Amino acid sequence: MPDFEPVLTANLAKPDGHRLAVYEAGGGYRALRRALAELAPKDVLEQVRTSGLRGRGGAGFPTGLKWSFLPADHPGPIYLCVNADESEPGTFVNRVLIEGDPHQVIEGTILSAYATRASTAYVYLRYEYPLALARLEAALAECRAAGYLGRNILGSAFSLDIFVHRGAAAYVCGEETGLIESIEGKRAWPRIKPPFPAVEGLFRRPTVVNNVETLACVTHIIDRGPAWFRSIGVPPDPTNPRDPGSFGPKMYGASGHVNRPGWFEAPLGAACRELIDRFAGGVWKGRRAKAVVPGGLSTGLLAESELDTPMDFAGPVRAGCLGLGTGCMIVLDETYPILEFLYNSCRFFAHESCGQCTPCREGTQWALELCQRIRAGRGRLVDLDLLAEIGDSIGIMPGTTICGLADGAAWPIKNALGKFRDELEEHIRTTNPSGFGQTEPVEAMEFAGREPRMNADERG
Amino acid sequence: MTLDNDILDAIKSLFPRYPTRRAVVLPALHVVQERLGWVPPAAVVEIARLLELAPAEVQDALSFYGFFKQDRPLGRARIWVCRSLSCAARGGEDLLAHLCARLGIRPGQTTPDGRATLEVAECLGACEQAPAVLVNQTLHGNMTKEKIDALVDALE
Numbered sequence: 001m002p003d004f005e006p007v008l009t010a011n012l013a014k015p016d017g018h019r020l021a022v023y024e025a026g027g028g029y030r031a032l033r034r035a036l037a038e039l040a041p042k043d044v045l046e047q048v049r050t051s052g053l054r055g056r057g058g059a060g061f062p063t064g065l066k067w068s069f070l071p072a073d074h075p076g077p078i079y080l081c082v083n084a085d086e087s088e089p090g091t092f093v094n095r096v097l098i099e100g101d102p103h104q105v106i107e108g109t110i111l112s113a114y115a116t117r118a119s120t121a122y123v124y125l126r127y128e129y130p131l132a133l134a135r136l137e138a139a140l141a142e143c144r145a146a147g148y149l150g151r152n153i154l155g156s157a158f159s160l161d162i163f164v165h166r167g168a169a170a171y172v173c174g175e176e177t178g179l180i181e182s183i184e185g186k187r188a189w190p191r192i193k194p195p196f197p198a199v200e201g202l203f204r205r206p207t208v209v210n211n212v213e214t215l216a217c218v219t220h221i222i223d224r225g226p227a228w229f230r231s232i233g234v235p236p237d238p239t240n241p242r243d244p245g246s247f248g249p250k251m252y253g254a255s256g257h258v259n260r261p262g263w264f265e266a267p268l269g270a271a272c273r274e275l276i277d278r279f280a281g282g283v284w285k286g287r288r289a290k291a292v293v294p295g296g297l298s299t300g301l302l303a304e305s306e307l308d309t310p311m312d313f314a315g316p317v318r319a320g321c322l323g324l325g326t327g328c329m330i331v332l333d334e335t336y337p338i339l340e341f342l343y344n345s346c347r348f349f350a351h352e353s354c355g356q357c358t359p360c361r362e363g364t365q366w367a368l369e370l371c372q373r374i375r376a377g378r379g380r381l382v383d384l385d386l387l388a389e390i391g392d393s394i395g396i397m398p399g400t401t402i403c404g405l406a407d408g409a410a411w412p413i414k415n416a417l418g419k420f421r422d423e424l425e426e427h428i429r430t431t432n433p434s435g436f437g438q439t440e441p442v443e444a445m446e447f448a449g450r451e452p453r454m455n456a457d458e459r460g
Numbered sequence: 461m462t463l464d465n466d467i468l469d470a471i472k473s474l475f476p477r478y479p480t481r482r483a484v485v486l487p488a489l490h491v492v493q494e495r496l497g498w499v500p501p502a503a504v505v506e507i508a509r510l511l512e513l514a515p516a517e518v519q520d521a522l523s524f525y526g527f528f529k530q531d532r533p534l535g536r537a538r539i540w541v542c543r544s545l546s547c548a549a550r551g552g553e554d555l556l557a558h559l560c561a562r563l564g565i566r567p568g569q570t571t572p573d574g575r576a577t578l579e580v581a582e583c584l585g586a587c588e589q590a591p592a593v594l595v596n597q598t599l600h601g602n603m604t605k606e607k608i609d610a611l612v613d614a615l616e
Contacts, residue, residue: 077479089544089583127527128540128584130597163477166490168525171582185485185511187524203479255546255587262588297545328587330546344545348582354524 001274004232006265007220008213008251012100018135020142023103029148031223032107035114036156039222044115048218051226052233052247057083057174057211058296058325059404060313062244063218067116069198070206079202080118081183081209082109084125084132085167085174088296088408089348090330093251093263094212098125098132101216102139106162108215110148111222113160116208121160124179126167136164171352175403176209177201178354189356190403213251220249234269234312246312246324253328254280257287257336269315273307276331287333291420295325297345298408300415304334320418322411338420339427342387342412343371349409360406363394367413379428380435388417462502467495471510481511485521489528497533504530535570535577537615540594543580546587555591556580558605562612575615 011017011026023029035044049064070078082105086094097105113121125133140162143149151159165183172178177191180202201207221229229248236245246268252275255261259281266275272292276282283289291301294311300321302309309315313324332341350364367390370383391413392398394406401407417424429436463471471488478484488507492499499522508515522528541556556567563571563578570577586592589601595611 086585087583090546090587091583092585092587095585126585128581128594130594131599166487168486168490168527169581170525170527182486183483184480185482185517186521189524203483253588255590256549261546261590293545330549330587332549336549340548341545344543344548348544351582 001266001270001278004249004265004267006249007224008097008104008216008249009101009263009265011104012096017100018102018139020103020139020146023101027223028103029107031219032110032148033154035111035222036154036158041115041117044111044222047226048112048115048221051221051229052245053214053217053221053229054244054246054313055211056213056217056250056326058088058298058323060246060324063210063214066198066210067112067208069196070116070208071199074117074206076117076119077203077205078116078118079205079207080109080113080116080121081176081179081202081207082121082123082162082215083174083176083179083209083211084123084129085179086129086212086326087126087171087174087352088298088326088328090255090293091253091296091326091328092255093253093326093328095129095132096263097212097216097251098129099135102132102136103143104216104219105212106136106139106143106148108217108219109162110153110160112208112210112215112218114158118208119160121162122183122202123162123164124167124173124183125164126173127169133164133166140164170354171348172354172403172405175405178403179209180207187354189354190405192402217248232267234310234314237314240314243314246314250311250327252279252311253326254331255328256293256331257284257289257333258282258331259284266311269310269312271308272302272311272315272329275311276307276329280331283331283333285333287335289331290334290336291332291338291341293330293332293412294321295323295327295329297330297348298411299323299325300411301338301341301419303419321415322407337427338416338423339371339374342416342424343368343375345412345416346371346409349405353405353409357401357403357406359394359400360409363390363406364409366390367409374424374428374431377431378435379432381425381428383428384417384421384424387413391417461506462496462500463492463506467491468510470495471507482513482517484511485513485518486525489518489522489525493528493534498529498531501530532570533574535574537576537595538579539576539611540579540581540584541567542582542584542586542590542592542594544583544587547584547591550590552591555593555603555605555608559608559612562609576612 053063054060173182173188175190178188182188197207233247237243253263264279294316306319309319346368350368353364355361391410508518567580593600
């Protein structure tokens with residue numbers, strides 16, 4: 001890993017780093033002052049586009065390109081939604097940013113609203129973050145009093161207000177159109193696209209939805225310039241014309257079986273193993289890792305032999321995972337059963353599927369039931385084939401669902417079976433020897449008198 | 461009226477934030493659940509009237525989010541125990557079983573004395589402090605059975 005100056009996390013260690021005075025003393029709102037005085041909105045957009053910034057929420061879509069989809073001469077209003085519904089299991093760095101340095105996020109939000117000509121921004125903050133809510137509300141109040149928000153910000157023609165909209169414990173609200181539906185006061189059912197939010201989003205107006213860390217990056221791109229941003233990270237793969245590269249700093253997290261769980265900042269592209277050893281103190285109890293979830297549960301699993309994978313947008317994909325995701329790694333040591341990982345993952349997605357699309361609603365539920373059966377010592381070898389079939393047949397990629405939740409449910413299944421099938425077979429062989437050789441027909445799941453689909457503990 | 465003037469005023473104060481009344485549904489439900497401890501069916505009708513919606517529209521949104529309770533008020537402490545992977549890998553499921561036994565209730569239930577409601581959480585986003593528990597508006601990280609017992613003992 002090259003020498004590197006952390007910027008996203010620079011304020012987090014300062015006493016009262018969440019207060020406006022501390023933020024301003026460290027150069028805070030300098031970028032906003034300069035942008036409002038010297039740059040037109042299209043200049044800000046252009047700087048973000050040339051920086052190569054890609055969304056930090058998981059999908060890695062180029063931010064400048066997303067903004068450029070807004071209709072050029074729309075009379076408004078245009079809305080900006082800040083996606084702070086960070087619900088992907090293993091992921092917590094947006095919470096750390098909002099709690100520790102809310103002004104960095106707010107400055108990025110104001111700059112992004114200026115670039116996109118948005119007049120109102122909503123921060124969709126998940127319910128589970130009460131301290132972040134308090135810090136954010138306090139910071140917004142400081143901004144209104146200081147003239148960073150409201151009418152004619154810093155004497156310019158630009159006006160903006162930011163409101164916090166509190167979620168209610170539903171993972172699917174992190175999907176951008178589910179988030180929009182939720183703000184509109186409806187159930188958070190993701191919308192069929194097109195139309196994309198840039199054309200018809202919140203309140204049927206052009207809308208941009210960006211992640212918290214993405215907006216924090218915007219602050220530094222405007223402050224230090226796109227060339228600085230592009231000097232960090234991984235350039236595009238010359239053999240892949242569709243790879244825009246992975247530029248900039250990234251806030252990573254590590255949890256699970258490590259000695260020092262926590263967050264840290266590094267250039268995009270640092271190796272997974274190096275991040276875990278250098279910043280998280282390595283695997284706990286002197287053990288080796290069995291697998292690492294690279295960036296939130298839905299991204300799947302890197303096997304121990306794949307831990308030298310660079311943590312950029314392309315690395316985990318090359319190792320057969322969904323992607324970089326949020327860069328928040330969950331380390332599982334060599335003693336942790338892959339079946340428990342699979343069960344935990346299937347239970348999560350079965351609980352969080354919104355129920356709109358049959359392949360997702362039913363597929364996640366059946367995957368959970370298969371895991372339950374294997375855990376109960378009644379697994380059969382064919383259950384693994386059924387799980388693999390579910391993993392391959394639900395999601396946007398096979399074209400069967402509206403949103404990506406089912407993709408997220410599918411990758412942990414695909415990776416567990418693809419990379420750890422031997423262990424799962426061995427579990428079935430030892431817990432249910434007679435069922436191991438059994439293939440068809442399927443028994444023990446007859447419809448009459450079957451157990452409830454989820455027991456009370458699992459339903460929650 | 462189930463909703464008193466303070467609650468109605470708190471909801472009305474949110475109107476200027478949004479271009480539609482319907483967008484106030486979720487914030488209004490939060491206000492009611494926070495102040496009453498639940499959202500009784502009569503409150504749904506009153507919210508709907510205030511927001512110029514059909515009660516079914518409010519109920520439709522409410523029922524999507526398992527968060528809002530309609531059968532009875534929540535306990536004075538709402539205890540969310542995280543069971544997602546980072547916490548589960550560090551003992552979260554054992555903590556949940558311990559709390560169930562200690563409180564004598566299952567997830568989703570409230571103790572008869574109204575002290576506590578137990579809930580399972582799908583990732584509290586506190587993975588670096590796993591296992592984690594959220595009690596009302598306070599996060600408690602790096603939990604152990606002893607720390608959980610102390611929390612329960614301190615409940616009012």
